[in-house]
Amino acid sequence: MSSNAARAYRADDDFLSPATANYPNHPRFQQARTAVSEPRWRSDVLGTLESLLRMPAGWNSYGSKPMSWDAAMFGMILLNSLMKTDTPPPSVVPTAGGGLQLEWHLNKVDLEIHVTGPYEGDFWWHDHLTGEEVSGEIKSADLQALVKPMNRVGRSA
Template sequence: MTTLLDTPASTLSEQNIHLTGLRFEPSPGTRDLNAVSRTAEAPAADEWLEQLSDRLSELAQLRPGWDAISALPVDPTLMDVVFKFASSDLILNLTHKPQLVPTINGGLALEWHTESIDMIIELSPDSEASIYYRDEDSDEDAEGLLREHTQALARAIVKLGYRS
């Protein structure tokens, strides 16, 4: 099984992403997301990777109670997972990069908020990866386990690549 984090975006397709948590098996597709995403000008990869590293370093320093109440520090095992995903070809080729946000239970969320798309992929230390997706243009939304909403994820990725 190939991990989502290691697979070139060009092998992904809107119709053929099969995820189990953050793992997936690519299969030949009808829409080349890499080609789609390159229709818009993406920020330099180097710049994004530097921002990503800085942000993860910042989040790694959060102490218990960082919300002034009882929030837990980010689970260190999630840092590596998120770095690999956020530095993968898939994300590097998106016009819109995610914002990294801690959750109070020690998890990490990747959030995209654009004029038309809201998407949150949340990783938690004690439960499966989940997703929230809303498309303002089509009035479509989806919420639940990531592996159960791969079509929504694929549609969002296409739109995040198209938009400038």
């Protein structure tokens, strides 16, 4: 949840909160605090996205679009909602339409999440142990259908 954003956009600085008075509400301070407390997967994925966002149109020689900023950003939002601290980071692959694919192929599970924009995309996963195979669309704020496969890739069966 992004309550920190909600606090930040307020315009006034007219109040001191005794319980938090020792923690200045300065962006650089927040950034530093986030940097030391954030899980490893975030810096890994952000590093990859930074490179992918620099790729020009036609990066695959077949008229591909450059990666969309909004798709990359929502990919991070989605991971932030679903990843646990010990979930292995995904492979991040650009797609020709300007989206990105987040992929895990481990623990006898294949999981692919294709993000094309905010609340837009689709997914597919296959559990090789049980034979279960599920695909679906991402078209709302409800990401519940991804919880089970995300938990599965995060642990050995």
